[in-house]
Amino acid sequence: GKYEYDLLVIGGGSGGLACAKEAAQFGRKVAVLDYVEPSQRGTKWGLGGTCVNVGCIPKKLMHQAALLGSALKDAQHYGWNIAQPVHHNWSVMAQAVQNYVKSLNWGHRVQLQDKKVKYFNMKGSFSDPHTIRGLTKAGKETIVTAENIVIATGGRPKYPTHIAGALEYGVTSDDLFWLKESPGKTPLLYYPFILHLHEIIVCISLTDASPDVSLECAGFLTGIGLDTTVMMRSIPLRGFDQQMASLVTDYMESYGTKFLKRCFPTKVEKLESNRLQVTWKNTDLGTEETESFDTVMWAVGRAPETKTLNLETVGVKTNSETGKIIVDASEATSVPHIYAVGDITEGRPELTPTAIAAGKLLARRLFGQSSELMDYDNVPTTVFTPLEYGCVGLSEDAAVQCYGSDNIEVYHAYYKPLEFTVAERDATQCYIKMVCLREREQRIVGLHFIGPNAGEVIQGFALGIKCGATYPQLMKTIGIHPTCAEEITKLHITKRSGLDATVTGC
Amino acid sequence: QEAAKYGKKVMVLDFVTPTPLGNSWGLGGTCVNVGCIPKKLMHQAALLGQALQDSRKFGWEFTEEVKHNWMTMTESVQNYIGSLNWGYRVALREKKVTYENAYGEFVGPHTVKATNKRGVEKLYTAERFLIATGERPRYLGIPGDKEYCISSDDLFSLPYCPGKTLVVGASYVALECAGFLAGLGLDVTVTVRSILLRGFDQDMASKIGEYMEEHGINFIREFVPIKVEQIEEGTPGRLKVTAKSTKGNQIIEGEYNTVLLAIGRDACTRNIGLDKVGVMINEKTGKIPVNDEEQTNVPYIYAVGDILQDKLELTPVAIQAGRLLVRRLYAGAAIKCDYVNVPTTVFTPLEYGACGYSEEAAVEKFGEENIEVYHSYFWPLEWTVPSRDNNKCYAKIICNIQDNERVIGFHVLGPNAGEVTQGFAAAIKCGMTKEQLSSTIGIHPVCAEV
Numbered sequence: 001g002k003y004e005y006d007l008l009v010i011g012g013g014s015g016g017l018a019c020a021k022e023a024a025q026f027g028r029k030v031a032v033l034d035y036v037e038p039s040q041r042g043t044k045w046g047l048g049g050t051c052v053n054v055g056c057i058p059k060k061l062m063h064q065a066a067l068l069g070s071a072l073k074d075a076q077h078y079g080w081n082i083a084q085p086v087h088h089n090w091s092v093m094a095q096a097v098q099n100y101v102k103s104l105n106w107g108h109r110v111q112l113q114d115k116k117v118k119y120f121n122m123k124g125s126f127s128d129p130h131t132i133r134g135l136t137k138a139g140k141e142t143i144v145t146a147e148n149i150v151i152a153t154g155g156r157p158k159y160p161t162h163i164a165g166a167l168e169y170g171v172t173s174d175d176l177f178w179l180k181e182s183p184g185k186t187p188l189l190y191y192p193f194i195l196h197l198h199e200i201i202v203c204i205s206l207t208d209a210s211p212d213v214s215l216e217c218a219g220f221l222t223g224i225g226l227d228t229t230v231m232m233r234s235i236p237l238r239g240f241d242q243q244m245a246s247l248v249t250d251y252m253e254s255y256g257t258k259f260l261k262r263c264f265p266t267k268v269e270k271l272e273s274n275r276l277q278v279t280w281k282n283t284d285l286g287t288e289e290t291e292s293f294d295t296v297m298w299a300v301g302r303a304p305e306t307k308t309l310n311l312e313t314v315g316v317k318t319n320s321e322t323g324k325i326i327v328d329a330s331e332a333t334s335v336p337h338i339y340a341v342g343d344i345t346e347g348r349p350e351l352t353p354t355a356i357a358a359g360k361l362l363a364r365r366l367f368g369q370s371s372e373l374m375d376y377d378n379v380p381t382t383v384f385t386p387l388e389y390g391c392v393g394l395s396e397d398a399a400v401q402c403y404g405s406d407n408i409e410v411y412h413a414y415y416k417p418l419e420f421t422v423a424e425r426d427a428t429q430c431y432i433k434m435v436c437l438r439e440r441e442q443r444i445v446g447l448h449f450i451g452p453n454a455g456e457v458i459q460g461f462a463l464g465i466k467c468g469a470t471y472p473q474l475m476k477t478i479g480i481h482p483t484c485a486e487e488i489t490k491l492h493i494t495k496r497s498g499l500d501a502t503v504t505g506c
Numbered sequence: 507q508e509a510a511k512y513g514k515k516v517m518v519l520d521f522v523t524p525t526p527l528g529n530s531w532g533l534g535g536t537c538v539n540v541g542c543i544p545k546k547l548m549h550q551a552a553l554l555g556q557a558l559q560d561s562r563k564f565g566w567e568f569t570e571e572v573k574h575n576w577m578t579m580t581e582s583v584q585n586y587i588g589s590l591n592w593g594y595r596v597a598l599r600e601k602k603v604t605y606e607n608a609y610g611e612f613v614g615p616h617t618v619k620a621t622n623k624r625g626v627e628k629l630y631t632a633e634r635f636l637i638a639t640g641e642r643p644r645y646l647g648i649p650g651d652k653e654y655c656i657s658s659d660d661l662f663s664l665p666y667c668p669g670k671t672l673v674v675g676a677s678y679v680a681l682e683c684a685g686f687l688a689g690l691g692l693d694v695t696v697t698v699r700s701i702l703l704r705g706f707d708q709d710m711a712s713k714i715g716e717y718m719e720e721h722g723i724n725f726i727r728e729f730v731p732i733k734v735e736q737i738e739e740g741t742p743g744r745l746k747v748t749a750k751s752t753k754g755n756q757i758i759e760g761e762y763n764t765v766l767l768a769i770g771r772d773a774c775t776r777n778i779g780l781d782k783v784g785v786m787i788n789e790k791t792g793k794i795p796v797n798d799e800e801q802t803n804v805p806y807i808y809a810v811g812d813i814l815q816d817k818l819e820l821t822p823v824a825i826q827a828g829r830l831l832v833r834r835l836y837a838g839a840a841i842k843c844d845y846v847n848v849p850t851t852v853f854t855p856l857e858y859g860a861c862g863y864s865e866e867a868a869v870e871k872f873g874e875e876n877i878e879v880y881h882s883y884f885w886p887l888e889w890t891v892p893s894r895d896n897n898k899c900y901a902k903i904i905c906n907i908q909d910n911e912r913v914i915g916f917h918v919l920g921p922n923a924g925e926v927t928q929g930f931a932a933a934i935k936c937g938m939t940k941e942q943l944s945s946t947i948g949i950h951p952v953c954a955e956v
Contacts, residue, residue, distance in 0.1 A: 056951050057951060061888070061890075064564060064887075065561075065564035065566075068560060071554055072558065075551075075554040077578075078554050078578075079551060079576060079578040080554060080572055080573075080575075081572065081574070081575055082569070082572055083569040086566060086567070086568045087566070087567045087568075092565040096563055096564065100890050351950070352950045353947045353948040353949065353950045353955065357947055375945060378946075379947045380947065380949050382952065418543065418547065419546075421547075422550075422582040422583060453952075455949045455954065456925040456926045456953060457926075457928065457929065458949060459930075459948065459949050459954030460926065460928060460929020460933055460954060461932055461933070462946055462949070463929065463933035463938055463942065463943060464932040464933035464935070464936050466942050467936035467938045468936065469932060469935075469936045477847075477849075477928075477931050477932045478822045478826055478844070478848045478849065478931070479822040480924045480928050480931070481542050481820065481821045482542050482546045485924065488929075489932065504593070504597065
């Protein structure tokens, strides 16, 4: 044909690879360009995108490491005799995680090969609507042409460049998962849980977005024994249900993470000892404070990777405020034959599963005679903080706004996971909330769960909600005993009643 | 408790006949005392043992030698159960339900006799009765069984570590107990007469057995014990078990510290005077047949829970049936207990959650050509780093092709199977189809997204 490839995908992450592999199934000639610009600290990684390398995967593994630390404590209550002291070795964990990630990079390379998708380790930019100029690290140029192009370059963490020292001395999630040595010096003792003399880390999140990154990281860093502080200017987990967000942070506080609320940093300086001194303003007290830390990690939002794509040349429109690419319901940009999926697209959730689904459906529409569009409604998600939070549908605040508080019923319960009893763990923040319409057969519009394995709990219910589940249907579902999830099928106290929502009895 | 809410005068009679070895417990029934609750806690103890091993790969450093102390665990578990017993006593009191720790039996129409443990008898009359006496473990009926063997009624409060254990049976009770005992570091053998987990999807059952075998539990298949003798007394002592093959005349012997019988449970209906009021029971099984409103053949006598014929032996089912019954009787409600698509979970070392039809049952009911089975092996992310099995976790859904590919069976083998299965059970209740399942976005990275 006229072009070398039927489909060229720029960006080898969750969305890009899913789209490319799906297109290849239809016997199309497909190519993927993937390139990782090193971070400020020089960190880089292989094929697979954010999720695999510096997102979901390493995050969940390190979260697991922290959970295992709790398990070690619990185990003693269950009869396991573990001699003190117990240490955590960052390097062992980091090496194991990094090895696994590398195996995934390798797995993706092999899959592309198996599916006969051509892979270029090059940074791509547009020359014209059907032509991409690829540049290798060494500066070698290759021109590639394609009938259809999908932009899936994702995003990278932002740096608050207006803060002195932020760029020079801070790291981001891009770097955290690849550190060979602990971001804080090894604590002297993990048991008993004492305040360490050294290593303190700050995860700073400012007003907008990437709120969960900062809390998730702070969570597992605390869990492996590092002295961690989260500084935030305003509210945690913006965009999420605020009642749930504060329960999550309450738990983290009781778990040992320090919070500097309503504070924002003004500068970061390096001390002679090589530690970092952070100066900040406390907006509540109107004071200025300083403290020194070993590491400062910025989690102030992610910026879409569009700058070097040369989008202006071909006329692909972006949102002036966010910089993200504007797409319609079929993932098409303002230029025919150019599409976009994943974190780069405006108005879409920044999640791997949605990127994958969108990428696959796009390929099926382009090459498989399908007309199915992506459904972005009721996408479930989970925040992997020390006490996990899973949700699907509307937050209570959004439901009130959408339907009016008279037209919704909120069922809720405070419960205690059975496993916490013998372990003598505090379950104060273990909480479930379900938002239903009062009419329309009491359809469920939102479900929120805080507790262990929140992701596992929510997934099936998300399915139910997709099927239009109603409160009566849920009440007809028998619970599995003993689990945490069964509490959802037993919700019966409403917020409106004002009654005590603590679950009692077996 | 539900009836009391409607201002009714309610009495509960609860009595625990001690086990052959003299064990007894408080208010709350099987689930609380010798079932779900202690089972799950000991299962958790075993899982934590595994977690300890995993944690080293995630960077945790501590001494190589880690031992489990049975007494520490059992004491904690029993303390928690004690708090539940207490909690129930308080709840009944607060709701003004009269409670008597006495053995109840019918002596005539509308009349029961309650005998407490000191032998004092009292008579009570009531407008309506609810029988919810549940079941107790069955014994083999071989020499030495009642004298030397224990059952799940004894295991959870055993005042000494059971040591090298022989588990007789292949029920979920047998496999769950064998599973956690092995997880705590004990030498465990399971002797199975024929198949594992009768009544469950056999494909899943064999995967569970396989996993347990690969993780150190010995299985002796197609043998039944015929004699148990004591070699040495002690806590634990030493027992000699003689078993015979079900396929021939082969005899084998083995020595164990403990023999745990888990071959089934019998309904507690034979000695409660049902004949005096004419309540029919299934003579063979002892179970009570009821209509779809939990009513026996005697209009003012109802029954719920494990003693019901052809119903599931599960706590949540019993609770639901009991509550709804009372609402129908006293609150003018009409909703009946929905026994269809009740989800369940077997808490074996590799947990198994299920809802709906097994593959065999689906094939039998709908015909092989009318069902589609979608399946996948998966590797939980948390298992990657500690290099745990990458080909054992498994999920399958069974769809009815003729009914829009409606999902009629859901099966998952993997960690937290109960948590995973619960939501899918709700979705199945909503009539979920394969298409809806496929179009639902997964949460990443969790096992349930598979």
